[in-house]
Amino acid sequence: MTNGHPGKPVRPLGFRRYAVNYLGLLPFFALFVAFVLIPLVQGVLMSFTDWSTKLRGGTHFTGLTNYIYILTSGGTSSQRFLKSIVNLLIYVPTTVTIGLAISLILALIVNQFTGRQHGFFRGSFFVPTVLPLFLCTGIWQWYLNSETGLVASTLARIGIGNGVTWSQTPGYAIAVCVIIDIWHAVGFNFVIMSAGIQDISPDYYEAAEIDGATTWQQMRYITLPLLEPILFFVITYAFISALQVYDIPRILTQDTNPNSIGGPNQVMLFPVMEMVRNLHSGDKAGLGRACCEGVMLMFMIMGITAFQFRRRKKKI
């Protein structure tokens, strides 16, 4: 390799010639295999077994038992998981739609500003994204407390949620998660959209200006269509992140009794929380069930990604 000029191999081609390249890749890929690939494959395989923390006699292949149990049996794990899916189906579209709408509006407006004002707004809007999610949860737990919280007490005065314990009441509980997630995530999506808008060549706007197009028309017919690839990335990413919701509801409804996590009647229970509960539950096949729930989440994420790829191909 010392005098291996590109294109002029001094030694016969072979993997040995590339040994140094593979050596450079080794540290990353060793950890990649150990901490990503193997757990990922193991998770899929173990979802078909009665893997458990308590089982001393070994783990047995049980086929689709876990899947059937979780989806149809009506036992505690099953009932909780199905409830968590229902909550997820309400939570994900709500938070993604409202969150991205706010981000897009802000990005469109902020890009009307230039120079220091632009930098100031962009920098400030990103602050909640910089704050850790556990902290955002803490702040809003305080704000949405009906007695000590600024937001809940103000809303109560205008008749919303008067006397309600937000994190324990159906509907309100999911709203809490949506509010916190939006407060945290808007900055992230806003910055990506804003960068996308700035990538659009000013020539288009100049031409439109000459043709007498209004600001609104320019947004509608130039910015939005040219922003579509970025919007698609942001939508996909937002869906995938929202499916993994864990920190917010887990912190708000923690309890020493694992079956109480998720609030009364599981008003704030989401699939990842249920997965982690199964990890610690010590139930027969607890780990197997947790893996099985992981596989179902994996299918949802793969579905969203596949949808994005198909859309992309159609466009090209």
Place this chain on the structure above:
Amino acid sequence: MYAIMILWLLVCLFPLWNLVSTTFSRDSDDLTRTFLPNDFGNGLGKLSYALTALNLIHATADTLGYTVVTILGMIVICSLVAYEFTFYKFPLKGFLYGAILGSMMFPLVLYVIPLYRFVVTLGISDTLLGVAAPLMVSPLSVFILMQFLEDMPLSFVESARIDGAGHFRIFASIVFPLLRNGLITATVLMFLNVWGAYLWPSLATGASIQPMSVTIANMLSPMFYTDPRVKIGAMLLSAIPPLTIYLFFQRYVINGIAMSGVKG
């Protein structure tokens, strides 16, 4: 338009100010409307209570510990991968690159259960390395570093090779120093992520390591009574490290995020 901007500005920044104003206020004040600090002595008392009795000092040290280990590991392994992928051709390159790309589709929550069992089996759970090792494997960092390397002329590497520098010598003495901005970007993004991480640290730690996220989360639990001003003060303290990093490296953070979207 200004109205919308100012409104959202308030939504973003007012809560932070409110953390400060409420921490440094009299115990008798109404928590819903304490918009100006009026009792610094009381606030300092709450903060010191949070640092000592709630053990935020310990939590800060531990969280900083595994965050630094993660970042150091990430810098070494990810910059090497970025170097190989950007400057060299070798068999299976496309396959390996695709594997990293594809793995971004599989977030940690999908395999966190087997991963946790694996780390326990290795005997490194509840150690700094155990928390950090899985987090170092960061496809996002690889992509950010590759973006920065792509702007670097190939001639630097070629002329060094003609001068007789070895493969890793070129990496260490030419590529790595020029990668400065990329490394800063990847580092600050990693810092913010790991500092705020809750799920993995909460699983991978036990009695000896106390993550900040877990400490704050336990404090927020309605099951135990904590003085509300201590809670608010503790939240204020936990916001300081990420906010400081953001203040100093704002450009890198914003560009890094923008980059991950535009190229994604």
